[in-house]
Amino acid sequence: MYSQNEEKPLAEVISFLEVKYKVQFNYAEDTVKGLTVKWNTDLKSLDDSLAYLQNATSLLFTRIGAHVISIKHNPVKILCGTIRDMETRALLSVATIQMGDEATTSDEKGVFELQVKDTSKPIVIRYLGYKTTYVTYNALKDRDCPDIFLMPNFQRLTEVLISNYIVNGINKINNGSFDIDFSKFDILPGLIEADVLQSVQNFPGVQSSNETVSNINIRGGTHDQNLILWDGIKMYQSGHFFGLISMYNPLITQYVSLRKNGSSAVFSDGVSGTIDMQSSKRVNSKFKGMLGANLTNVNGYIDTPVGKTSSIQIAARKSIGDFVETPTYKAFFDRISQNTEVANNQMNITNSDKSFDFHDMSLRWLYRITEKDKLRLNFINVHNRLIFNENANLNNNEESRKSSLSQQSIAGAINYERDWTRRLQTVLEIYETDYKLQSINANILDAQRFLQENIVSETSTKLKMNYAINERFQFLNGYHFIETKVTNLDDVDSPLFRSLVSEVLRAHAVFSEIGYRSLSGKTNLNLGIRYNYLSKFHKQLLEPRFSFSHKFLNYFTWEVLGEFKHQNTSQVINFQSDFLGIEKRRWQLSNNNDVPVIQGKQVSTGISYNKKGWLLNVDAYYKKVTGITSQSQGFQNQFEFVKSTGSYEVKGGELLLRKAIHSFNSWLSYSYMDNSYFFKDLSVTRFPSNYDITHMVTFGTAYSLNKLKVSAGFNWYTGKPTTRPLIDNSFQDNVINYGAPNSDRLRDYMRLDFSAMYDFKIWNNGAVLGVSVWNVLDQENEINNFYRLRNNTVNKVEQYSLGITPNMVFRLAF
Structure with missing residues (x-):
């Protein structure tokens, strides 16, 4: 009897198998002479034994009939x-x-x-x-x-500075950005899908004050101050369910780059930060596909070759509300309609036949024309639609009218890359992006129809030239043209009223950047400058950018980042009831007067220590943004209907502590922020920002065991600022008397999340089964409150976050 993995002559093993399985091996003696194998005693069948021997010896074992096996040299x-x-x-x-x-x-x-x-x-x-x-x-x-x-890789000066920054697949890059590679992505608390915009909220200094992906606040900025790109296309919409789910399909979005500061001169807009999403840039040579479903949608994905030098990716999702109403779907619907006309109508009006639907489709086509020429086409179409009936009994007659809200984005782009020489590369990027928000509010009591539209249409052409001088220096130069058109419509049929405002702004920019990396790879520097010309205002803006990192004493890295940026679009709220009160923000263009061009500047420095699974990263930053309007900040106090321009200033710090031990990973992050407004025309000029979350703490763990991944995390932060009426004199002349703006705070926010994923095989195809629970403890978190005067009484209106919300996912790859 052999012991496990005992070294034996091959001839002896063959004799053993002949006796055990009553078979005969035919071979020349020279074929097996001198060969030995470590015999595996756990093999359960003759076929398993033959496969093992063929792999161990590189000989060819072939069955001839039921009881004869031929052994020959395998022609290599x-x-x-x-x-x-x-x-x-x-x-x-x-x-x-x-x-x-x-x-x-x-x-x-x-x-x-x-x-x-x-x-x-x-x-x-x-x-x-x-x-x-x-x-x-x-x-x-x-x-x-x-x-x-x-071909030379023109991006070679950019490389990973810290790998597995929080979990596997998240890395910090030497230019100051953070990258998420979803092909290597591990698992995060509460997430069973690689939701792009939920994932970036796990970085210190990035959060959503109301739990939505349509209100991401990077270092105290508003969501409209984020530049969101999908394969180079600027997007003006970010979520399904009006912000509860990212609209970017995780099956086709493979990489995400987050920049909080130190942006490349290539980028325009985004005075608070940049979220750059990308699909795979590799031409696929083999068909791949995936089907999946969770408690909110069904989805599918294919990546198939088209000839030898081209491949196409297509991904699509569709909500399941038309077929079944799951607890998760219902929780999401109740959350978006909370304290809106959809949930609570006035007087004796009742709402019925509520339905909500969303779908998206993404496409990416790659074509390697020659070894030097590459072409990429992108297309994305996203749609959200909410419909309900308003019903009332008028003059003993049942009346019913339909109200609706739709939100849609459609965009396409072409990208042509040419490698002229091993040092010179050019890239041409052209895109068209269109966004439309439309609501029809049927006022059944007044027999009135109120139509509102907000439309953004943008065309962009960008040419980049990259020249690599040598392994240490690299030049980047380019030109960028952007034409943005924003249209706002308010149309009432009774009494007849129509307001249509359409504005266009064209911007030209040239940019230049030099990158340096020392031969040792320890020192990295990027210096950039961007010159912008806004033709409508004859306005010129010069914006320097820089990022610097230096590794010392083997385990320490020092980093300094800075940038000047501007943006010409922002989101405003004219009335809290606009667009049925659900997505009440509308995009507007700067007019260089009462809606200024927003300008931001910031600088940050930090130090990292990374050794033996330990990572400690500490950053401090200063940020100032001018040209904001009071309407863009979502005031619901004494400044709700006041129009004023001002600025905000943020001083803060961020800390991340992570420890990885084999398959176990845990992290603790902390963010401090002092965020204040300055509006010279308001009755109080300086006061805390609506997004001043002073302290924020996140603790998370992730564990992998074979095919099982489990993660849990706890989130806590101080309540956002709020303004309360005066206790002794709450209203006067039908106007609420408020105290000092943002002098009080909501209750602290707390949430515990859990998620688990299991990989297995079905018919030799990979499959994934996952479960998650958002807000495990069902904590009642107040995310907003405001006050309204009704019947000579000041009423407090409260808005709450999602309660305990389970979700499940199943995916099958083929």
Whole structure:
């Protein structure tokens, strides 16, 4: 009897199998002579034993009938190639060549030889500073060491500074940004889908004061001050369910880059931060697909090759409210309609036949025209629609009228990349993005129809030229043209009233940036300048940007970031009842007068310590944004109907402590903020910002065991500022008398979340089953309150966050 993994002559093992399974092996003695194997005693069948021996010896074991097995030498296929630089034709030594489990490197003459076991697998060639290249077996099999040319990677100055910043798949980059790679993404508390805009809220200094992805606050800024890009397209909408779910399909969105400061000169807009989402840039050679469902939607995804040099990705989602109303779906619907006309109508009016639907479709097509030319096309279409009937008994007759709210984004882009030489690359990006918010409010008592529309249409053309001087220096230059048109419509049929305001603004920009990386890779510097010209106002803006990082004493990194930025669009609230009170914000263009161009500047510095699974990161920052309007801040106190321009100033600090032990990961983050307004025309000029969340703490854990992933997290932050009426004199002349603005606060916010994912196989296809619970303790968190005067009484209106909300997901890959 053999012991486990005991080294035995192959001939002896063959004799053992002949006796055990009553079979005969046919072979020449020289075939097995001198060969030994570590025999695995756990093998349960003859087929398992043959497969094991074939893998261990590289011999070919073939069944001949039921009881005879032939043993022959396995003819090994050898491929040969020569690795060269695309332009200079220089030979590249020590390039890595891999095909399945087989790997080798090129010699000093750039030549490699590779054994081939599976001809269907691609040959992957990697070389530092060059783009990864994929070659098929058929391209090399009948040729004598043909040349294979590699293209320089023009992004090589950018690299990971800290890997697994919070969990696997989240990295900090040496230019100050944070990257999420969803192909390597682990798991975060409360999330079972890779929700892009929910995931970025796990970084210190990033949160949503009302739990929605349509109100993300980066270092105290408003959501409209975030530049949100999807494959280079600026998006003016961010969520489904009017903000509870990200509208960007996680199946096609593979990478996310978050910049809180130190932006590249390439980017316009976003005085608070940039969220840059990207799909995969790799031409896929093999069909992939996925189907899934959770308690809010069903979804599907395919990535299929189109010929040898092209592939197309398509992803789509559809809400399930038309078919079944799950507890999660109902909780989301109740949350968005809370304290709106949808949930509570006036007098004897009742609402019925409420329905909500959302869907999205994303497409990305890649075409590698030549080794030097690449083309990418993108398209996205997103739609939300809410419908309900308003019913009343008028003059003993039942009357019913339909009200609705729709929100839609549709955008397309073309991206053409040309590598002229190994040092020079140009990229042309053109996009058109359109956003439309429309509501029809049927006032049944007055037989009135109120139509409101907010439409944004933007066209952009950007040309970038990247020139790599050497391994240390890289130049980036370019030109950017943007035309933005914003239309606002208010239309009432009785009495007849129509207001249509349409404005257009064109902006030209040139930018230049130099990147430096030391040969040791320890020092990185990016210096950029962006010149903007707003033709309508004859306004010129010069915006410097910089990022610097230096690694010292092996485990420490010092970082300094800074930027000047501006933006020409912002969101305002004219009346809290606009658009049925659900998505009441509308986009508007700057007019350089009572709606100024918003300008921001900030600087930050920090230090990191990273060793043996420990990470400590501490940052301090200062930020000032001018040109904001009171209407853009969502006041619901004495300044609700006041129009004024002003600024806000933020001083803050952020800390992250993380410890990773094998498959266990835990982190603790803390953010401090002192955020205040200055409005010179208001009765009180300085007071705390509506987004002044002084203290915020997050504690999370994630654990992976084989195919199971579990995560839990706790969130706490101080309540947001609020303004309360005077106790002794709450109203006068039908006007509420308020105390000092934002002198009080809501109750502290607390939430515990949990999620778990399990990977398994169904019919040899990968499958995932996941569960999550948002707000496990069902904590009643007040996220907003305001006051209204009714019947000579001051009434307090409160808005609450989601209660305990479960969710489940199932996905099948094929």
